[in-house]
Amino acid sequence: MAKKKTTAKKTKPKTPRKPISFKLSRQQQIILGSFLFFLGLALLFSFISYLFTWKADQSLLQTGTREDNASNWLSLVGARISHFFVYKGFGIPALTIAVLTALTGVYYFFDYAKGALKKFWFWGILLMLWLAVFLGFFSNSNDILGGTVGYEINDFLQDYLGLTGAIIVMTFLAIIYLVLRLRLTPERVSTYFKEKKNALAGEFVSDATPEPVIVDNSSTYEAQEILKGSTTGGDETAFAKAETETPPTTTSTFEQNVQNLQPTLTKKTPEVESSFEVTQAPEEEEVIPTPETVVEVEVEKPVEEEELTDNLSSKLVEDFGEFDPTLELAKFKFPPIDLLKDYTNGQGITINQEELEENKNRIVETLNNYKIGISNIKATVGPTVTLYEIVPEAGVRISKIKNLEDDIALSLSALGIRIIAPIPGRGTIGIEVPNKNPRIVSMRSAVASKKFQEAEMELPLTLGKTISNETFVVDLAKMPHLLMAGATGQGKSVGLNAILTSLLYKKHPAEVKFVLVDPKKVELTLFNKIERHYLAKLPDTEEAIITDNSKVINTLNSMCIEMDARYDLLKNAMCRNIKEYNAKFKARKLNPENGHKFLPYIVLVVDEFADLIMTSGKEVETPIARLAQLARAIGIHLIIATQRPSVNVITGIIKANFPARIAFRVTSKIDSRTILDTSGADQLIGRGDMLYTQGNDVVRIQCAFVDTPEVERIVEYIGNQKAYPDAHLLPEYVGEESGTSLDIDASDRDALFRDAAEVLVIAQQGSASLLQRKLKLGYNRAGRIIDQLEAAGVVGPFEGSKARQVLVPDMMALDQLLNNE
């Protein structure tokens, strides 16, 4: 036992101090809960009985003794307390206090989250005050309707504003209450009544979903009506309800019915060979994390059975809780969604029925010209392109349709037609046709989507929306590296910003760090403002964002050192990857004394990779390839963007290690093949239209658009918050060229050479660690300066473990020495 105590004592100073907390134990909560509940109940009884007995007990209030029998149900105490709260206080509305007290008791007893309770108290007290003043209209000074407080405030209002003024003020306050507390708006009231009306009118509305609707040429009018109903007209709330209740892939009863009818319809109209379905992609539900919706979650600790093991880590966790990496910036607030602009003004996709019909007819016609019969066409309208899915008649060769790509493009007189033959897993052939009026997918809608908000991923990225208008969310940690290519002006920079923004909206500064390489110097410089929050840099460098190609080599090699160091840590901790390692560290199973620390993910973003390869070639390629091969397990992920996806830039070794690729529009089929291993990227329409592959399927996505001012607002918001003292420091890397020769040229001296000489002369001690401390240098730089000082004759030669001798006795001698050089 005694031994156990000493271990605990020894370790205490090493772990962070436990913050003082007033958290009650479960037992204390139950006791407090019961106390408050019964107190509330007692108050309720005494207040209620006071309403009937106050006159009878009046005489006992001042002079009553234990012999007197008060009529209040809680006798003399009840009468006195009630007199205070009801007569002197708030009249009948004082009952609110009793109810709120009892409710607080219930919350503590069952350990419910207390967030709602605070609201109950706040609004309850306001309501009580309002009611007291309101009842003051009807009470005299000596009755208990609104109590003394209610009466006096009412009297005060009437004295200054008159009866009419007082009524106006009270009505205004009531409206504020209804709008803020009950969220009542005229629209909601009218929607409520409309809903009621519709419910009475029948069940049609609740069945209507924006799911595929088969449109037969002969029944176009009907289908249009239905489409109108599901897009623009109709009850919005009912629409949204139907949308959330019916997953987009399930077939609605309505569609089934129509499908059953299909053969009959086709037979009826012999001049039309094919039926035509239109799918309006469902608008996704948005989850906007406004401050009100952030519900405090309090998790009740499961009651653990007592264990008799002397386990230090579980004891530490018991005493201090799990390690929280975010503690240093505990008050960090994620940027609110309002910083992003909504380019669509909340509107969904609008279907242009004419355009759909026209395109469908042309496709059918063109294929008919080549004797290709179609049994069915279905259209899915996406933000920028519409996918027409064709089921060809039996016996038609797929390659035949594929070869007609140019002919169909010609007949539709549209750019960017892409034929997917066949669509994997669907048994159909897809023809993607750009919409005449493409819609911008705003980053706001992508970030606010339920899919992204609820994504349980290590590094979630929302890239945009797919053709079926679903938000596309992927985990960078699973990719594990991303290659992006696209001709100039096709949306690469916007894509990079979308990726970085996604991470800023989901990850705390303690969890992820960026290393940004931007040879163009203008694209990523915005992120300078969050240097001390999210960026990582080499020690001794001024700017975290690397714009100089020569520095890139040092940074990449430094990341390789970091990678090796992380692998060592993982090996010592016997973990296979960073996730396991961090979980172990959080559970206090790894001792920080042994060099263990919480490891943030590091995301390296390189814009204009081609430029880098051209200037530095192998020097860059080797560390990049090493990182790409090995870094996935230890949480370093690379995102590389290039304008020129030629084979000498995206070499075989790089391609092999970047299975996830994004292609914006490129100029040639060859470029498309280089990046995606298939053509298609040359057929895109630009402005964020992209293809994404993670090794197998190619998905067409409209990249979310985030403009520079939006990114500026976000970094400004983050940059204005409390930050770490410095950017995350990467290990120092010394290039091969910097050896330790003694004939160092005076012009090559370090910028801090003179300062360093002064420090050593004043201290009369030639030690590198002194320089490190005084001038805040890294070890390597301090070592280099010492070598330079030796060459200049300021300090003596290396003497093993002893500090070097300082050869200059004072500052005057130093000045003389350096000036005479």
Ligand SMILES: Nc1ncnc2c1ncn2[C@@H]1O[C@H](COP(=O)(O)OP(=O)(O)OP(=O)(O)O)[C@@H](O)[C@H]1O
């Ligand atoms: N997702 C998008 N939605 C709508 N418009 C977009 C989108 N992405 C890009 N654009 C438009 O295209 C323009 C160019 O985009 P961006 O600057 O990202 O191109 P880029 O590929 O980075 O070009 P460069 O390689 O020359 O820097 C933007 O200013 C914007 O108007």
